[in-house]
Amino acid sequence: MSARREFLKNAALASAALAVKPILEMDLPTGKTVKKPIVLSTWDFGLKANEGAWKILNSGGRALDAVEAGVKITEADPNERSVGYGGRPDRDGRVTLDACIMDEFANIGSVACLEHIMHPISVARAVMEKTPHVMLVGEGALTFALSQGFKKENLLTEPSEKEWKEWLKTSNYKPIVNIENHDTIGMIALDANGNLSGACTTSGMAYKMHGRVGDSPIIGAGLYVDNEIGAATATGHGEEVIRIAGCHLVVELMRQGKSPEKACKEAALRIVDITKNRGKNLKDIQVGFIALNKKGEHGSYCIQGGFSYAMHDESGNRMITPEFYLK
Template identity: 50%
Template sequence: MKRRTFILNTSLSGIGLSAMSTFPFLSSNLKPFNMSFEPVTIATWNFPNASQKAGEMLAAGASALDAVEQGVMVEEANLKNTTVGKGGRPDRDGNVTLDACIMDPGGNAGAVAYLKNNTHAVAVARKVMEETPHVMLVGDGADRFAQQMGFKKEELLTDDSKADYLKWLEKKEYKPLINIENHDTIGMLCIDSKGDISGACTTSGLSYKMNGRVGDSPIIGSGLFLDNEVGGAVATGMGEAIMKNVSSFLVVELMRQGKPPQESCEIAIKRIIAGSPNHKDFQAAVIAVNKKGEVGSYCIQEGFSYMKYHGGKNVNFSSDFYL
């Protein structure tokens, strides 16, 4: 190699190294071409049909956003699931009202709360995210928006839910039942073949809740949070406790600091416990996945489980717990 060429190449290399050390983001954000990821779906509770739907969509090349939306919609339409979508148990005034949110890999979010007459609250939430400058619409405004977007009005109170409600009216007693479907939800996170993460959370909320009550499920940072460079988390259980601790956001921030998903989930649940003297009387749980596809789960009481679809296998796992 001629001396002049050697000096020129050495100088250019030095400039490149200097730039990378001066501006480390130039190197840290560079991604190899054709990078591929093993798709993963995780979801709260034992809802195998929902995780199966999302997992199969990812395997066929669907985006994480489409997969997570279609996955939770399975349970929204499941009349036997009395905590989500159509057939959900009503509030104390006999109204079935739905809460949901969704997040895409770009950090965009949409949510609806106290939505009536529309089974697929998560689909309406996605329309809020994509078609409006807002993050959340509630009540009558959310209902009108859904109709403007072409969603047909539906009666969400089924005969079975109505019968349960009429029976409840006889005593009007309210007490959260641990691990019983009166205050749970489906939260789901998907990683697609591009490595992009999306999440969704949808529920009909507490059975026989006060009219107007909204829990953690539609609240970004509480029921759901994700960062496409780090990972995501979803929560379920007693929404008030989760909201007060912004549990999903906390899990993602802990993962950002380098903690694995399992440790992050444990810290978040123990934060709830520390601030709740009555924690033995309710359930709260979080699940999380990081950018590597590693999964974590933790809850207060024994009995919570989560689904994981990975590599063609759809498996329900029992969560570690505090008590």
């Protein structure tokens, strides 16, 4: 009788194992289910930036090289008035730039309040690769950039200077959502080797106080990458993103099993709740998150309509409009 019970017990265990195995295999990410390479970036100017990044990704290049090359296109475009060359100045007429970069090994580099350098993202990468530090600011960042061979130049273009002088007549400082005068290009990518990297760069809010720094150069706020889980970047009112360490939160929510879209939504709704609790007008705030996980799944969410992001994979380059809170 004992032998018969043992036989039935073993048979039951074997049957249970066979029943569970397909479920486990379905849940585990495999090479066939991973969508790579893929690159995401914020706003309409992300389309051009994605093209630059895709050239590297599509040839088997590293995600870190792709995101740097991609955002440099936006930094150098004088017609994009919220990033790099041609960016709107602070209230003193000075163009100050912020940027950060992060690779698959959690190496990080950042610059803030940097003047006279066309490509702050490349200076941020130099900080990451050539110094014992992770962030340099102001005159120190400029001195370092010049020591690395970066060229000092005037970043204030005639159209931006003209707008600034017109603003000085009233000096009324009230950032307006979705006119891209306080926005950023954030880019995250998954390369063919399954590695993630990200970059974020901006000229910050137009006519800000000199020395103001938003979320864009702050690892964990404007950008975060965890090569085991995923990556996220943010755009909009940086003070609100900093308040919740936004992109780190998005990645941690993905670690808990949430999809990229649901992680972005939960982070955005946390800003909504905090804003209400602080007695502030939610209509004056815009924040958008985009996220990408290790399977190549992506998603986004923002506080109010008007934000969009660009996505490039093997099917092409296109704009995507996410869901938002304020209807």
